[in-house]
Amino acid sequence: MKKIYLIRPKCHSERSEESLVSSQRPFVARDATQGDNPKRLDESKANYLTVIIVIAALVLAACGSASTPTAIPTISLDNTGSSSNNQSSDVNSVSASAVVVPLNEARLSFASIGRVTAVDVKVGDKVTAGQTLVQLDTSIPEAKVREAEANLLAAQVQVKYLKRLGTDEVHLETAEADVARAQAMLDSANATLSTQSTLTAPFDGTIVSVDISPAETVVPGRVVIVLGDLSSYQLETTDLSEREVTKIKVGQPATIFIEALGSEVTGKIVEVSLTSSTLGGDVVYAVTLEFDDQPEGLLWGMSADVNIQTEE
Amino acid sequence: MKQIRFFIFLGLIALLAISTDPVRNAFASPSDQESIIASAVIVPAQVSQLGFITSALVKEIAVKEGNQVKAGDVLVVLDVPELQFAVAAAEAALRSAEANAELQRYKRVKDRRRGRVFFDVVPPEVRQLADAQVQQAQAALEVAQASLAQGTLTAPYDATVAQINIVPGELVQLDQPVVTLATLNNLQIETTDLSERDITKVNFGDSANIFIEALNANVTGKVTGISPRADVVGGDVVFKVTIALDEQPDGLLWGMTAEVVIGE
Numbered sequence: 001m002k003k004i005y006l007i008r009p010k011c012h013s014e015r016s017e018e019s020l021v022s023s024q025r026p027f028v029a030r031d032a033t034q035g036d037n038p039k040r041l042d043e044s045k046a047n048y049l050t051v052i053i054v055i056a057a058l059v060l061a062a063c064g065s066a067s068t069p070t071a072i073p074t075i076s077l078d079n080t081g082s083s084s085n086n087q088s089s090d091v092n093s094v095s096a097s098a099v100v101v102p103l104n105e106a107r108l109s110f111a112s113i114g115r116v117t118a119v120d121v122k123v124g125d126k127v128t129a130g131q132t133l134v135q136l137d138t139s140i141p142e143a144k145v146r147e148a149e150a151n152l153l154a155a156q157v158q159v160k161y162l163k164r165l166g167t168d169e170v171h172l173e174t175a176e177a178d179v180a181r182a183q184a185m186l187d188s189a190n191a192t193l194s195t196q197s198t199l200t201a202p203f204d205g206t207i208v209s210v211d212i213s214p215a216e217t218v219v220p221g222r223v224v225i226v227l228g229d230l231s232s233y234q235l236e237t238t239d240l241s242e243r244e245v246t247k248i249k250v251g252q253p254a255t256i257f258i259e260a261l262g263s264e265v266t267g268k269i270v271e272v273s274l275t276s277s278t279l280g281g282d283v284v285y286a287v288t289l290e291f292d293d294q295p296e297g298l299l300w301g302m303s304a305d306v307n308i309q310t311e312e
Numbered sequence: 313m314k315q316i317r318f319f320i321f322l323g324l325i326a327l328l329a330i331s332t333d334p335v336r337n338a339f340a341s342p343s344d345q346e347s348i349i350a351s352a353v354i355v356p357a358q359v360s361q362l363g364f365i366t367s368a369l370v371k372e373i374a375v376k377e378g379n380q381v382k383a384g385d386v387l388v389v390l391d392v393p394e395l396q397f398a399v400a401a402a403e404a405a406l407r408s409a410e411a412n413a414e415l416q417r418y419k420r421v422k423d424r425r426r427g428r429v430f431f432d433v434v435p436p437e438v439r440q441l442a443d444a445q446v447q448q449a450q451a452a453l454e455v456a457q458a459s460l461a462q463g464t465l466t467a468p469y470d471a472t473v474a475q476i477n478i479v480p481g482e483l484v485q486l487d488q489p490v491v492t493l494a495t496l497n498n499l500q501i502e503t504t505d506l507s508e509r510d511i512t513k514v515n516f517g518d519s520a521n522i523f524i525e526a527l528n529a530n531v532t533g534k535v536t537g538i539s540p541r542a543d544v545v546g547g548d549v550v551f552k553v554t555i556a557l558d559e560q561p562d563g564l565l566w567g568m569t570a571e572v573v574i575g576e
Contacts, residue, residue: 047315099549113365113486115462124537139458147451154444161437208541213360215468219487230540260508301542302508303549 093309094247096240098256098289100302104203104229110136110218112196121225123210127201133225134199134212141193148186155179205229208300233298235267235289235306238279245285247310248272254289254308258298266292269308347575348513350506352522352555354568357498358469361489366462368392370480375491377476381467387491390484392463399460402453409449413442465491472496474566499564501533501555503572504545511551514538514574520555523571527564533557535574 114136121133155178162172205227212224235256240248252269271288278284289306371391375381416439420431475492484490501522506514518535537554544550555572 115365124540139461140455143451143454143458147448147455150444150447150451154441154448157437157440157444161435161441164435164437206540208539213358213468215360215362215466215493217363217365217487226541228540260512297512299508299511299542299551300540301544301549301551 092311093307094240094244095305095307096237096244096287098235098237098304098306100233100258100298100300100304101236102205102228102230102300103232103234104205105208106202106205106227107223108133108199108202108225108227109221109223110134110196110199111220112136112192113219114197114217116212116214116216116218119210119212119214121207121210123207125207127205127207127227129201129203131201132198133201133207133227136197136218138193138197141189141197145186145189145193148182148189152179152182152186155182199225201227203227203229228300230300233291233294233300234270235291235304237284237287237289237306239282239284240287242276242283242285245272245287248287248308249310252308252310254306256289256291257305257307258295258302259304260299260302261295261297263295265295267306268292347573348506348510349571349573350503350510350553352501352503352570352572354499354524354564354566354570355502356474356494356496356566357500358471358495359474360468360471360493362387362465362468362491362493363487363489364390364462364465364484365486366390366392366395366459367486368463368484370478370482370484370490373476373478373480375473375476377473379473381471381473381493383467383469385467386464387467387473388465388478390463392460395456395460395463398456399453402449402456406446406449406453409442409446413439413446416442467493469493469495494566496566497560499560499566500536500557501570501572503553503555504550505548506551506553508542508549508551511538511553514551514553518574520575521573522555522557523573524561524564524568525570526568527561529561531557531559531561533572 116134117137118135119133120131120135121127127133155175159172159175159179162175206229207225208228208230209226210224211226212218218224248269250269250272254267254269255264256267257264267289269287270290273286273288276283276285287308289308368390370388372389374386374388381387416434419434421434423430423432471493472495473491474494474496476490477488477492478484478490501520514535516535516538520533520535522531522533523529524531533555535553536556537552539552539554542549542551553574555574
């Protein structure tokens with residue numbers, strides 16, 4: 001019986017109050033019949049009503065107090081949206097949010113299935129191009145190289161024998177073809193061993209994420225390491241809509257405010273993406289900006305506000 | 313009686329209405345202080361989610377959750393009869409090739425020259441070929457053995473078995489994580505909500521005060537890692553900062569929450 005009351009006080013307007021009252025009626029009647037006292041029915045009904053009204057008032061009061069503070073972020077959100085629109089139409093400039101990204105980044109994965117034996121780097125390590133980052137177990141590919149070597153040897157012996165005996169051309173050619181094939185198999189096995197069992201850094205950079213531990217398995221295409229060249233950064237806009245992208249041209253200057261550093265710097269457009277993406281129902285294009293003078297202390301992923309001057 | 317119950321209800325509802333005011337709480341966090349405050353979570357320094365690079369039925373699980381294992385300990389064995397047969401077959405092929413190579417050394421071939429019968433040794437190439445076939449068989453055996461080894465999962469380092477996701481008889485898919493190992497004697501702390509505005513004030517080696525709610529204990533630590541890349545959590549740009557504990561308190565468990573204060 002209590003449950004009915006506990007479920008009800010949820011919030012919101014007179015409608016819930018009405019349903020509260022109507023839902024109580026059968027309960028009240030049943031309660032009264034158990035007591036066998038029609039007089040008490042009226043009395044308790046009145047009590048119920050007052051209680052219900054007080055509860056409703058309290059609940060409404062609670063709703064009211066919660067709604068005032070939530071209004072603050074809603075208003076501020078509207079402000080930024082409208083201000084960017086105003087700026088773009090009034091002052092020949094376009095505002096957008098942007099994120100700091102490195103000039104060069106790589107998401108590294110293996111081309112084959114395997115088990116990791118060693119992870120030589122950790123997040124934050126600086127690596128040079130060609131450095132080994134992750135090593136796979138090579139017992140199977142190594143054995144396969146030895147198998148290919150033995151096959152090649154057998155084929156070579158056969159050719160030598162046939163040459164000494166001086167057999168006909170056809171047999172000799174077949175044997176020589178076997179040697180060529182065995183050589184190709186060996187090259188292939190060696191290539192698999194050297195290229196697919198190690199992950200090396202494609203350029204000088206910093207390890208940004210390591211998503212692999214020793215003895216874990218890898219499958220082709222799963223990103224295990226993210227590498228970034230954290231010496232030079234650029235900016236990519238995140239919410240520049242299709243309506244505004246038409247005004248943006250490569251080379252246009254921009255002012256960039258980086259919130260985390262609290263500093264304002266200048267830059268210019270270097271690229272306008274030719275493909276779009278969607279952001280909450282809006283079609284947006286990524287515009288890339290470079291810094292005229294890169295500020296100190298930038299980190300990958302920091303957010304920025306850019307204001308692009310679009311001269312007509 | 314009933315009225316009293318209703319008044320209790322009234323009181324409860326009034327309390328609810330007062331206490332649920334999340335917006336005010338969110339604005340109350342101090343941001344103008346010199347030291348940086350962040351929420352954090354306890355994580356092991358190293359976690360491995362182990363799987364197989366083959367697909368087969370589980371034959372045996374040699375460990376239980378919570379077990380301490382040493383590097384090289386067997387954790388899980390798969391039922392791989394075809395790989396075992398392949399090894400047995402490769403072994404037989406190797407013995408056969410070796411016997412054949414041995415035979416070639418003593419074999420004589422009958423030859424008839426100028427009306428006389430000679431028993432010559434076999435040409436050297438035939439012996440070399442037999443030797444090469446031994447090497448082939450040897451290499452094939454190594455391949456079979458290496459494949460068979462993939463049916464057994466061993467511990468890569470000393471650790472604790474944190475989780476086992478399979479039961480014997482179950483089919484294990486390629487690359488499916490079956491056992492999670494973690495170094496639970498070496499726990500560290502990772503922040504979860506340190507924003508980009510604060511990250512510029514955090515440096516390597518900064519001291520940190522950590523309050524662990526579950527243990528109601530204060531411990532100290534040092535910043536050992538700052539993520540070079542931000543994560544976006546609920547629309548906020550946050551950076552992960554790793555803190556090593558100076559001393560690990562008793563009872564500390566993976567996943568406990570903590571409040572950290574970095575810097576003075």
